[in-house]
Amino acid sequence: MAAPNEKLAQSLEVLKQFQDKDGVAIIKSDALSRTHRERLLKNGFIKEVMKGWYISINPQERKGESTSWYSSFWKFCSVYLNDRFDNDWCISPEQSILLHCENWTIPKQLLIRSSKASNNVTNLLFDTSLVDAALTMPAETGIIKKNGIRIFSLTSALIFCTPNFFLQNSIDARTALTIVRDASEILSPLLDGGNSVVAGRLAGAFRNIGRDRIADEIIKTMKAAGYDIRESDPFENKLQYTFTNRSTSPNVNRIRLMWQQMRESVLKYFPKPPGIPKDKTSYFKLVDDNYKTDAYNSLSIEGYRVTSELIERVMEGNWNPDANEKDNERKNALAARGYFLAFEAVKKNIGKIFEGENPGKVADDDHGDWYREMFSPSVTAGLLRPSDLAGYRNTQVFISNSNHIPMSYDGVRDAMPVLFEMLREEKEPAVRAVLGHFIFGYIHPYIDGNGRIGRFLMNVMLASGGFPWTVIPLERRNDYMSALEKASVEQNINDFAKFIANLVTGIK
Numbered sequence: 001m002a003a004p005n006e007k008l009a010q011s012l013e014v015l016k017q018f019q020d021k022d023g024v025a026i027i028k029s030d031a032l033s034r035t036h037r038e039r040l041l042k043n044g045f046i047k048e049v050m051k052g053w054y055i056s057i058n059p060q061e062r063k064g065e066s067t068s069w070y071s072s073f074w075k076f077c078s079v080y081l082n083d084r085f086d087n088d089w090c091i092s093p094e095q096s097i098l099l100h101c102e103n104w105t106i107p108k109q110l111l112i113r114s115s116k117a118s119n120n121v122t123n124l125l126f127d128t129s130l131v132d133a134a135l136t137m138p139a140e141t142g143i144i145k146k147n148g149i150r151i152f153s154l155t156s157a158l159i160f161c162t163p164n165f166f167l168q169n170s171i172d173a174r175t176a177l178t179i180v181r182d183a184s185e186i187l188s189p190l191l192d193g194g195n196s197v198v199a200g201r202l203a204g205a206f207r208n209i210g211r212d213r214i215a216d217e218i219i220k221t222m223k224a225a226g227y228d229i230r231e232s233d234p235f236e237n238k239l240q241y242t243f244t245n246r247s248t249s250p251n252v253n254r255i256r257l258m259w260q261q262m263r264e265s266v267l268k269y270f271p272k273p274p275g276i277p278k279d280k281t282s283y284f285k286l287v288d289d290n291y292k293t294d295a296y297n298s299l300s301i302e303g304y305r306v307t308s309e310l311i312e313r314v315m316e317g318n319w320n321p322d323a324n325e326k327d328n329e330r331k332n333a334l335a336a337r338g339y340f341l342a343f344e345a346v347k348k349n350i351g352k353i354f355e356g357e358n359p360g361k362v363a364d365d366d367h368g369d370w371y372r373e374m375f376s377p378s379v380t381a382g383l384l385r386p387s388d389l390a391g392y393r394n395t396q397v398f399i400s401n402s403n404h405i406p407m408s409y410d411g412v413r414d415a416m417p418v419l420f421e422m423l424r425e426e427k428e429p430a431v432r433a434v435l436g437h438f439i440f441g442y443i444h445p446y447i448d449g450n451g452r453i454g455r456f457l458m459n460v461m462l463a464s465g466g467f468p469w470t471v472i473p474l475e476r477r478n479d480y481m482s483a484l485e486k487a488s489v490e491q492n493i494n495d496f497a498k499f500i501a502n503l504v505t506g507i508k
Contacts, residue, residue: 008043011036015045015056024072025056026079049125053080069125070106070405071398077110077130078148089114089132089150090143093160094169096151101175101250104405105489113137142189154179155186159198166205166234171257171491173235174209178253183217190218196227204233251411255418255439262438262493263431269501270430273465280354287347287469291315295339298452300474304335314340334377339452341373346456350463359432359464360423363457370456374449392416392445399444404488406444415443429465433458434497438487462504470504 014036018025029037029052037054040046044059047068055076057068081089090096092111098104109121109129117132124130137143142156152160158176166173180186190199199222207215215231222229239260277283292311299306305328313319314336349366353359368391378384392412398405407415419439426432437458444450459469472480476499483496501507 008039011039012045015040019056020075023056024075025054026072026076027054027056028052028083029054047125049076050122066126066401067398069128070403073106073128074104074147074149076124081112081130081150085112085114085116085132087150088116088137090137091149091151093152093157094162094165096157097154097161097165097176098169098172099146099149099151100154100157100179101172101254102407102411103172103175103254106403106405155189158186158202159189159193159195163201163234166201167236169491170235171254171261173205174239174257175250175254177205177209177211179250180206180211180214183214183221186214187218187221190222191225194227196222196229199227200230200232201234203229203231205235207231208233208235208238249414251407251414252418255415255422255443258439258442258491259422259426259435261491262435262487262497263426263428265493266431266434266497267428269498271505273429273467275466276354276464277466280351283354283463283466284347284350287350287463290469290471291340291343294469294471295336295343297471297474298455299332299335299339301472301477301480302335302451304332306332306336310336311340330381331378331383334381334383337377338374341376342370342452342456345369345373346460349460353460353464358424359429359461360420360426363423363436363460364420367453367457370453371446371449374452388447393447395447397444397447402485402488404442404485406442412443412445416445419443423461429461429467430501432461432464433467434493434500436461437500438484438493438496441484442488458500467504470500472503476503 014032015025018027018031025046027046032040032054037046041048041054044061045056046054047057048054049069053076055068055072061068090113091099092113095107095110106128108127109131112130112132113135114132115134115137117134119133120131122130122132138152138156138160142153143150144153145151151157154176158180161173186202189195190202199218203215203218206212206218219229219231239257292308292315295311296306296308310319310333314333319333319337345366349362352362371391372389375384375389379386379389393409395409396406419436422439423432423436426435437454440454440457441450446453455472462468462470479499483499487493487496
């Protein structure tokens, strides 16, 4: 008779066969024997999503942790919907636009169209659900597959989405419009469908983002075909930014759009910046005086267990992580040492800015140093590989308990130069601080350390306007994370801007 460990090993070998290259297994119950299923459930290697369907999970994942589900969500939808509807399904035009824009935020409700639909709600994990509706399906030529999800083609989605989408999801709608390269891409389906009202709305939408040539082509061609067309702008306002045909990357244009749309909201909450301090020595003394508090709170927010005593020993060089027998204690000591080294590098960058260098350029040139300093102790100690210091990530990452899915690793390489372009060009220090921190975390360019580096970036930009070094306290972690989530998922920066402004000015 096989020992319990041998039996579990047999079940894990079966589970491995279900996992794809991303390590995600979507399992229908009749494809797994009852013995293996119960054994894997008992040991925490799979989790039931709904009756008869399971996903693989990390057995060390804490109860109530959503990461495994959110990282599996889109793959689960693809496998489950193909099983249920064959190829007779697609998601809504509005959700299709989000995916065209590389916005993979997990929706609370995913609307499915199918001729086989029964108008039911299928409840899933963490208050998510699928709603299937017997609505008109686009022609097969109007459907494409993206990461296994059947979606409206971009032009079909723009034609069939509701007018409210342009108001409620203005950043995604504008991003989608920037992907269209030429009027010919959208004119054919408009003419075939006789969509004069939609044509007028799309012409107004393209003109709103500065694509006058496409707008004019739509109007002229529809009129030449005998349609009575009246242009109307579906957006609530017009941004002071013109999009050219130079870039159709949704990741690039999304960052530019978020910056332009959010910057005025940030300025509402901040006072006028004090300016570069005349007494730089006194400013740096206050920064140093804040170090222990900053290190404790920033590391604790990320889940490290550090004490004031450990932080002080690390500052003084009186530390020896190898003396700690427990791996967790060693890991905490190495994180504290890395934070100190990165903090010292950040101070040097503030010094450059005080000498007149452009804050965005300084951060662009040197943020890689912050990352390397932060993790070099762990590399030296053998906890990380030297290649882990190489730079931006080469794999997909997920944020614990967040509906926001950071962009792909290819998208990171498109988006990061744009972030620093915005930082270089922005005149207001408060905008650089708030949006720099938020968008850095939104992109999530590194495998680890994004929160700490985002807070360093925020303080460098605050310093560029003479604002004080600002600590985000551990006891406000829930407010902090909630505000970031709202900005990421709903594109609403108000709570985060107000939160940071109150900390900077000392308002409770």
